[in-house]
Amino acid sequence: MTGTRDLFDYDAELHRYHERLRTALDVGAADRVLDIGCGTGQMTREAARAAVSGHALGVDISAPMLAQARRLSRKEALRNVAFLHADAQVHRFPLQRFDLGISRFGTMFFTDPVAAFTNIGRTLRPRARLVQLVWQHRDRQEWDAVIREVFADGHPQPAIGADPFSLADPATVDGILTAAGFTDVDVTSVHEPVCYGPDTHQRPPRGPHPADDQAATRTA
Numbered sequence: 001m002t003g004t005r006d007l008f009d010y011d012a013e014l015h016r017y018h019e020r021l022r023t024a025l026d027v028g029a030a031d032r033v034l035d036i037g038c039g040t041g042q043m044t045r046e047a048a049r050a051a052v053s054g055h056a057l058g059v060d061i062s063a064p065m066l067a068q069a070r071r072l073s074r075k076e077a078l079r080n081v082a083f084l085h086a087d088a089q090v091h092r093f094p095l096q097r098f099d100l101g102i103s104r105f106g107t108m109f110f111t112d113p114v115a116a117f118t119n120i121g122r123t124l125r126p127r128a129r130l131v132q133l134v135w136q137h138r139d140r141q142e143w144d145a146v147i148r149e150v151f152a153d154g155h156p157q158p159a160i161g162a163d164p165f166s167l168a169d170p171a172t173v174d175g176i177l178t179a180a181g182f183t184d185v186d187v188t189s190v191h192e193p194v195c196y197g198p199d200t201h202q203r204p205p206r207g208p209h210p211a212d213d214q215a216a217t218r219t220a
Contacts (some may be wrong), residue, residue, distance in 0.1 A: 016192035021104055021133045022046060024188075030054045034098040034123060036088045036132075037106015041069025041081070047102065048073075048081035054099070058083045059091070060106075089116035093123035100124075103132040108166045117180035130182060134167040136189070 021043070027033060027050035035044040038058030048056035058081070060066055066083045073081050084091070089110050101124055110116035117130075124130065167173050170187040177185050 017133060017190065018042065018104065020190050020192060021102075021131070025050075025100065025102055025131050027051050027100060028054070031099040032097060033057070033100045033102060034093070034120070035059065035106075036101060036103040036120060037109075038069065038083065039065045039104075039106070041066075041072060041083060043102060043104050044069065044083070045073055045076060045078055045081055047100075048078050051080065054080065056081045057098075059086050059088050061085070061087055088120060090119065093119070095122055096125045097123050098125065099128050101128065101130040101132075103130075105133055105135065105164075107132050108134050108164050109162050113166070113176045114179045117177055117182070121181045130177075132167075133190070134173075135165050137165060137168045 025047065027047050029050070029052050031047075031051045031054040033044075033047040033051055033054065033056040035041070035047060035056060035058040038044045038060045039062070041058045044056045044058035048054075058066070058069055060069075060083070063085055066085055069083050073083075089112065101120055107113075107116070120130070167176075173187065174185045
């Protein structure tokens with residue numbers, strides 16, 4: 001059984017991207033924020049700190065990561081944050097509850113993306129924003145090439161619906177989000193390095209590794 005001590009430090013790996021996404025979110029003081037695929041809750045907690053009179057809810061399918069998120073929230077004495085063990089594609093969220101939907105590399109694995117974003121859209125208020133960060137194409141990612149080289153012998157191919165690059169094409173994203181009821185879809189290319197290992201903050205990172213910062217608006 002995996003404990004919180006065994007969790008990979010994904011936050012350290014992505015700290016350059018985290019800063020870029022935090023700027024793009026522009027969380028308001030009274031916002032109610034939904035963090036999709038929140039992992040250990042770094043972005044959820046930051047949203048809660050910004051939404052001083054609002055609230056942040058993080059959702060993930062990993063119970064160990066959510067346990068870590070709750071522990072860190074208690075350590076930071078955050079009272080306006082909560083975490084939910086659920087699949088955002090099918091979970092019945094309250095209707096029109098949130099002002100802002102966010103995700104840091106947490107929306108690429110839906111088995112039915114249109115259904116998933118439609119479900120997410122239902123819990124966003126009219127004119128609410130959805131801001132997500134996703135990887136660009138595999139052939140632009142040095143980290144993916146290195147991993148595939150290391151595990152070349154018998155390395156399994158990603159299953160359908162479990163491809164981290166499934167939202168790499170802006171036209172595909174526009175089609176999915178439009179079909180799910182979103183408007184004003186905007187894609188911004190972001191280039192930052194990623195970092196690996198326990199000394200990620202002390203040594204030069206490898207990269208850059210392109211990602212897309214994608215924003216859309218829930219229809220009225």
